[in-house]
Amino acid sequence: MDHILTTERLALHPVTPRDHAGLLAHWTAGDVRRFLFDGAILSPEEITEAIEDSTRSFAAAGHGLWLIREKGGDDLIGTAGLRPLEDLGLEVFYSLAPAAWGRGYATEAARAVVEHALGPLGLPEVLAEVDEGNVASVAVVERLGMTAFESVPGLLGPMTRYRRSR
Numbered sequence: 001m002d003h004i005l006t007t008e009r010l011a012l013h014p015v016t017p018r019d020h021a022g023l024l025a026h027w028t029a030g031d032v033r034r035f036l037f038d039g040a041i042l043s044p045e046e047i048t049e050a051i052e053d054s055t056r057s058f059a060a061a062g063h064g065l066w067l068i069r070e071k072g073g074d075d076l077i078g079t080a081g082l083r084p085l086e087d088l089g090l091e092v093f094y095s096l097a098p099a100a101w102g103r104g105y106a107t108e109a110a111r112a113v114v115e116h117a118l119g120p121l122g123l124p125e126v127l128a129e130v131d132e133g134n135v136a137s138v139a140v141v142e143r144l145g146m147t148a149f150e151s152v153p154g155l156l157g158p159m160t161r162y163r164r165s166r
């Protein structure tokens with residue numbers, strides 16, 4: 001199973017060790033890391049760990065970290081995936097390089113991940129946790145049809161938790 005997801009405009013491939021430099025550059029860019037990692041700058045070792053965790057997760061469970069490219073394009077324009085949210089379940093996450101903002105790509109990629117999770121993977125629900133100040137990301141989860149169910153404190157301020165059930 002290759003775990004590749006395709007949408008109208010995008011191709012999502014599981015991350016591989018060859019993507020290390022591209023992922024490091026993308027995830028450490030200031031506008032990308034602010035809300036994704038509460039501003040933390042991941043080290044090269046943490047990127048290696050993320051790639052290895054993803055490879056194990058795809059093999060065991062069919063999901064992990066996908067890299068987003070335009071169909072037929074080589075440039076990494078973003079990431080999307082599923083990761084544990086404490087012991088509550090799996091949350092969808094996504095990021096785009098700023099040059100790719102404002103075209104609907106994050107919603108398109110995240111929708112493919114959520115539908116893969118609720119469809120072929122058979123998960124009962126997918127969660128999301130978004131900083132209330134991350135207006136662009138709040139708009140993404142709302143376009144995905146996710147429903148807010150609680151607010152929790154975060155490092156950058158309150159965060160809203162969302163869910164979408166099968």
Ligand SMILES: CC(C)(COP(=O)(O)OP(=O)(O)OC[C@H]1O[C@@H](n2cnc3c(N)ncnc32)[C@H](O)[C@@H]1OP(=O)(O)O)[C@@H](O)C(=O)NCCC(=O)NCCS
Binds near residue numbers: 036097100136
């Ligand atoms: C969160 C993030 C991915 C949102 O990016 P985004 O580009 O605003 O979201 P989308 O790709 O879904 O694009 C939606 C916008 O594209 C517009 N758009 C333009 N052409 C479009 C098309 N053909 N189809 C759909 N939408 C289109 C929409 O109208 C919308 O614009 P608006 O915000 O002015 O209403 C981005 O801000 C980011 O990478 N942030 C850093 C990482 C992060 O915070 N991740 C979330 C933590 S989980």
